[in-house]
Amino acid sequence: MNNGSLVKLIDVHKTYRTGEMEVPAVRGVSLEIKRGEFLALMGASGSGKSTLMNILGCLDRPTSGSYFLDSADVSGLDRDQLADIRNRKIGFVFQSFNLLPRTSARENAELPLVYSTQRLSHAQLRERADRVLASVGLAGREDHPPSQLSGGQQQRVAIARALINDPEVLLADEPTGNLDSRTSVEIMAIFQQLNERGITIIMVTHEQDIAAYAQRNVVMRDGVVVDDRVVPQRSDAATQLEQPLPSTL
Amino acid sequence: MRIAPTFNVAYRALRRNKMRSVLTALGIIIGVGAVIAMVGIGNGAKAQVEAQIASLGQNVILIFSGSTTSSGIRTGWGGAGTLKIEDAEAIRREVSGAIGVSEEVVSTTQVAAGNQNWFTRIFGESADYFDIRQWPLSDGAPFTPQDVRSANKVCVIGRTTATQIYGNENSIGQILRIKNVPFTILGVLTPKGLSPQGVDQDDIVIMPYTSAMKRVIGGTTLRNINVQIGDPSQIAAAQQQIISLLRQRHNIRPGRDDDFTVRTQQEIAEAATATSRVMTVLLGAIAGVSLLVGGIGIMNIMLVSVTERTREIGVRMAVGARGNDILTQFLIEAVTLSSVGGIIGIICGIGASALLSTYAHWPTLISIGSIAIAFLFSAAVGVFFGFYPARKAAALDPIEALRYE
Numbered sequence: 034m035n036n037g038s039l040v041k042l043i044d045v046h047k048t049y050r051t052g053e054m055e056v057p058a059v060r061g062v063s064l065e066i067k068r069g070e071f072l073a074l075m076g077a078s079g080s081g082k083s084t085l086m087n088i089l090g091c092l093d094r095p096t097s098g099s100y101f102l103d104s105a106d107v108s109g110l111d112r113d114q115l116a117d118i119r120n121r122k123i124g125f126v127f128q129s130f131n132l133l134p135r136t137s138a139r140e141n142a143e144l145p146l147v148y149s150t151q152r153l154s155h156a157q158l159r160e161r162a163d164r165v166l167a168s169v170g171l172a173g174r175e176d177h178p179p180s181q182l183s184g185g186q187q188q189r190v191a192i193a194r195a196l197i198n199d200p201e202v203l204l205a206d207e208p209t210g211n212l213d214s215r216t217s218v219e220i221m222a223i224f225q226q227l228n229e230r231g232i233t234i235i236m237v238t239h240e241q242d243i244a245a246y247a248q249r250n251v252v253m254r255d256g257v258v259v260d261d262r263v264v265p266q267r268s269d270a271a272t273q274l275e276q277p278l279p280s281t282l
Numbered sequence: 283m284r285i286a287p288t289f290n291v292a293y294r295a296l297r298r299n300k301m302r303s304v305l306t307a308l309g310i311i312i313g314v315g316a317v318i319a320m321v322g323i324g325n326g327a328k329a330q331v332e333a334q335i336a337s338l339g340q341n342v343i344l345i346f347s348g349s350t351t352s353s354g355i356r357t358g359w360g361g362a363g364t365l366k367i368e369d370a371e372a373i374r375r376e377v378s379g380a381i382g383v384s385e386e387v388v389s390t391t392q393v394a395a396g397n398q399n400w401f402t403r404i405f406g407e408s409a410d411y412f413d414i415r416q417w418p419l420s421d422g423a424p425f426t427p428q429d430v431r432s433a434n435k436v437c438v439i440g441r442t443t444a445t446q447i448y449g450n451e452n453s454i455g456q457i458l459r460i461k462n463v464p465f466t467i468l469g470v471l472t473p474k475g476l477s478p479q480g481v482d483q484d485d486i487v488i489m490p491y492t493s494a495m496k497r498v499i500g501g502t503t504l505r506n507i508n509v510q511i512g513d514p515s516q517i518a519a520a521q522q523q524i525i526s527l528l529r530q531r532h533n534i535r536p537g538r539d540d541d542f543t544v545r546t547q548q549e550i551a552e553a554a555t556a557t558s559r560v561m562t563v564l565l566g567a568i569a570g571v572s573l574l575v576g577g578i579g580i581m582n583i584m585l586v587s588v589t590e591r592t593r594e595i596g597v598r599m600a601v602g603a604r605g606n607d608i609l610t611q612f613l614i615e616a617v618t619l620s621s622v623g624g625i626i627g628i629i630c631g632i633g634a635s636a637l638l639s640t641y642a643h644w645p646t647l648i649s650i651g652s653i654a655i656a657f658l659f660s661a662a663v664g665v666f667f668g669f670y671p672a673r674k675a676a677a678l679d680p681i682e683a684l685r686y687e
């Protein structure tokens with residue numbers, strides 16, 4: 034907390050057991066992430082990125098090792114305690130958006146507050162959802178269900194949902210995996226803008242150009258971290274959007 | 283967790299699959315409706331039997347000539363002709379606590395007045411009869427002990443007999459010819475209506491038993507004797523006293539069966555209500571089975587719903603829903619289905635009983651209690667059959683649920 038370290042993993046292992054077989058997905062990862070960082074987690078398919086993200090997101094517990102989130106050890110918490118941590122400290126953005134069907138953008142964004150210990154009136158809920166939807170550029174779309182929104186718009190609703198509880202960290206597993214290149218840049222512009230406002234972002238991607246929007250790239254292979262570097266020439270999504278898109282994207 | 287949005291979620295999930303929800307609720311509607319209607323029919327029958335037994339009078343002991351089996355009254359009681367007028371007089375004299383005794387003979391015959399005639403029931407009774415049966419007159423006066431002693435040609439008649447013969451005319455003081463004997467009508471009884479067997483209790487002529495035996499029916503034995511006891515705590519003692527008195531008077535040696543039967547009103551009531559209670563339980567059980575089938579329908583649909591919404595459950599868990607929140611959500615959904623079905627079922631059941639009593643003339647009785655029980659039971663069906671699917675949902679692993687295709 035005092036040294037600004039938000040996430041601290043110490044020798045984290047995760048081994049899946051499927052019958053007789055043991056699959057070591059994460060094999061000893063130690064990692065420290067400071068408040069306000071924008072980190073891209075990279076690596077080939079099957080290298081353990083999603084497994085590590087599930088542990089970081091408190092959806093899963095490490096088989097061994099410690100995980101400190103906001104200076105508190107969360108590696109030994111039970112199901113309900115993990116649910117509370119997810120509700121208060123973590124916002125998720127998924128590759129496939131995972132919005133509730135036939136439910137308005139506003140109600141999708143409000144979802145984490147339903148399970149919050151905060152007691153907000155119906156009007157306060159609505160006001161907060163509309164504000165966060167506006168901040169991701171969806172003012173005027175509050176009543177639209179996912180079926181009436183484009184992929185990029187759906188992902189923005191998901192970002193709004195992740196932000197509504199003012200989380201410590203935003204976790205995004207391949208957030209641009211289902212989006213075309215221009216929409217991907219739009220989403221990156223939102224991420225960079227949020228990051229400038231001080232929100233910590235951890236994003237999984239296997240695309241080099243997407244990882245270039247982050248400050249720091251961590252590369253995994255076979256369940257271990259093989260590279261950890263500061264991005265030398267960071268892409269700026271906002272300026273890219275003002276110009277015609279370079280053909281490389 | 284916030285409860286109001288959870289209800290909202292349940293409501294919207296149910297509305298999303300309108301047809302499915304309606305069909306699922308239909309199972310409960312039919313089940314609860316059947317329970318309400320069947321129990322209503324059973325209770326109606328029971329209430330009618332109870333009312334009839336209450337109309338025998340208060341604290342009454344009935345003595346029939348002829349013996350009976352222990353389980354109930356054998357057919358043909360009264361036929362054996364063992365009860366004498368003197369037996370009744372002895373009871374009147376010797377049984378402590380007997381405040382009224384009525385000797386009873388019964389027949390059916392043609393009665394006539396002017397050019398009208400009518401086939402009706404003739405009851406011969408003592409003057410105590412109207413008190414024992416708690417059957418007051420609406421007009422006129424009953425016959426007196428003096429009329430009984432003198433076997434006077436007087437009678438009182440029921441409302442049906444009165445209208446059949448005299449229409450709207452006043453019948454009091456008129457002459458009614460019974461087997462060509464002219465009887466003077468002293469009074470008209472208050473109407474009692476139909477008995478459960480469908481006998482019109484107001485189709486009756488009641489006269490002194492002496493007159494009936496001497497002038498109308500003939501014979502020297504009584505069909506039965508009605509005894510009223512003043513203090514209910516003395517009924518059992520009085521019953522024993524009557525038995526030993528009659529055994530002694532009829533010279534029945536020890537070890538031999540009685541040639542008469544003594545039943546308290548309580549015993550008759552118990553036998554009759556036991557029968558109707560069995561009927562109520564049977565009808566209710568049959569209806570309960572359909573409610574059970576409705577519950578299984580709910581379980582089935584909830585399981586389908588949990589599978590369909592696996593991803594939604596994963597999302598909810600990812601944003602902080604605890605297992606209990608998910609459990610509550612699905613339980614509320616199941617209970618909403620079952621209790622809304624229950625309410626509609628109650629309305630349908632009340633409607634069905636109303637139709638049955640209007641068109642089939644079945645007596646039905648629906649109490650607030652049975653409505654409340656039916657409602658609570660339908661809600662309980664939702665909890666019971668919703669619990670397994672809801673627990674299944676709550677136990678899902680968030681990562682696998684999010685990945686579910």
Ligand SMILES: Nc1ncnc2c1ncn2[C@@H]1O[C@H](COP(=O)(O)OP(=O)(O)O)[C@@H](O)[C@H]1O
Nearest residue numbers: 049051056058077078079080081082083084085
């Ligand atoms: N639930 C699971 N059960 C068994 N093995 C798993 C499970 N999840 C992932 N794995 C295995 O763990 C390894 C890492 O998977 P994952 O973390 O999904 O990699 P990535 O996201 O980098 O593609 C893979 O070999 C995968 O097959």
Ligand SMILES: [Mg+2]
Nearest residue numbers: 079082083084
């Ligand atoms: Mg992955």
